[in-house]
Amino acid sequence: MKAEIIAIGTEILLGQIVNTNAQYMAEELADLGIDVYFQSVVGDNRDRIKQALQIASERSDLVVCCGGLGPTADDLTKDVIADFTQSKLVIEKQAEEKILELFKGGSDTLITSNKRQANTIEGSHLLKNEVGLAVGFVHKYQDTYYAVLPGPPREMKVMFEQEFKPLIDGLLGEREKLYSKYLKFGNIGESAVEDTLKELIIKQDNVSIAPYAGIGEITIRLSVKANSPEQAETYFEKVAKQIRDLLGDHLYSEENESLEQALAQHKIAGFGVYEVNTNAYLSHRVLSSDAPNENLVISTTKVEKHSITEALAESQFTDFIENNNLKNAIGLFHCQISQASVTPSGRPKKRFFIALCVNNQVSIIERTFIGDMQAVQIRAAKTALFLLLKVL
Structure with missing residues (x-):
């Protein structure tokens, strides 16, 4: 119809x-x-x-x-x-x-x-x-x-x-219905996803493959017409396996959920969020979940005048964990709030440290993001959530 x-x-x-x-x-x-x-x-x-x-x-x-x-x-x-x-x-x-x-x-x-x-x-x-x-x-x-x-x-x-x-x-009456399956990816751009999947997309048959881009995360929707959910799942599985083989390192969920919703499923004990030189977007996303952690500890520092080094980020993050008796935490540090860096083409470039603590094991990851400040901070926060999910 x-x-x-x-x-x-x-x-x-x-x-x-x-x-x-x-x-x-x-x-x-x-x-x-x-x-x-x-x-x-x-x-x-x-x-x-x-x-x-x-x-x-x-x-x-x-x-x-x-x-x-x-x-x-x-x-x-x-x-x-x-x-x-x-x-x-x-x-x-x-x-x-x-x-x-x-x-x-x-x-x-x-x-x-x-x-x-x-x-x-x-x-x-x-x-x-x-x-x-x-x-x-x-x-x-x-x-x-x-x-x-x-x-x-x-x-x-x-x-x-x-x-x-x-x-x-x-x-x-009786008829085929449309069924959909969602694969969610982080820490990868839309163009990289489409380039990796271009052969699958070109050759798609009864199962359609549709990538949808958001800042910091990508959704791939598989759709097929079938007589039952069970029949649809048999169609999906072959295509989903091919996509997992190509992009499995970036896959964080096979439900239609955001990074923060996926994180909320873990019910992390003794969990905190620490941010420096950001707009607290990471904290907002963790708190925005339908079921936020009841004992979540949040700490943000609006401006750190000195450039943040890896050692300083690790020291501040460790102090936050110890002072609040946490076992697990995530941190985001914008390194240079006062100095702008640009790419050869003139686009703004921002350095961040992402700090992770899982079961008292701390790691610091440096990342650079290109774009305007709002988009960069969202992308940095989403990347931090993705990296924590992968460790978990």
Whole structure:
């Protein structure tokens, strides 16, 4: 099945809000085995919404419209779809009762405008709204399904998960679904990953290989259509093994998790973080985990006026460990806060010492990173997390 997502709302076109709904729905539809080939955004204009529906109907089996279900005059989605599909809008009684109860004692105008949110197309599949007022629906017209969901992300996600997803799953019946597997890498750049895997990517067959770059870490997503998770895993394993053979030294996880999330899985006892001449990004990342270490010790020094040598880094790091009775720790030292170094092409170059302590064994690693200060500090912190994970 081919799907298209149409986001409706002038505020999206003006950049006043970010269209996160499309990202969520595209991922969820892919999990259902539905291919999303097109996405579009259209403002609150009757003619342009109708034009978008006409284009979508000619190339997609499922058109998912999101937004424009509110009580105001510019919330036109249901009216335009009813007109486009030559259908009749009717009031859904339970939704109407919910609105009447909420606005009891309000003006007739207020009640009338809000009752629009209870509209659905006659004979369509109703999508209840458990956290808001505007109901959605799925309506079939001339071999194309038209789905309507609310714009507020919280309402949309609950309706999608509880109402829309089970309905579409049942309508489509037995079919192949899209499955994904994630391989996560650190301490390597995007270009190096792509160069190493270029032959595999060129020759990819039923399993697609897609690298995604972030500062300091790389994700490779493997995707395949299969009849079951077990069948998908058999397809994945051959390709994953080839990638492990090529990039195994940089692999830190086979789950879709960040470096700091992977580190949190270790539940390290007696653990601390020490930073000098940084913006404390490493400490922030360790603390940002969903399950941060309860006894984590954090210490940061904003500015060390003197250039930091390896001996000074080791001395300060060891003192931090001993003063706090730690067995494990990670440290990050920006060596020269006042002197800028550049590459031959003029790009800024920064030296760091990364300090590791695992089971009272201390090691100091020197690294140089190229780029602006913010990117360099993120990359240095991510590299430190990766190196600690590899030691662990």
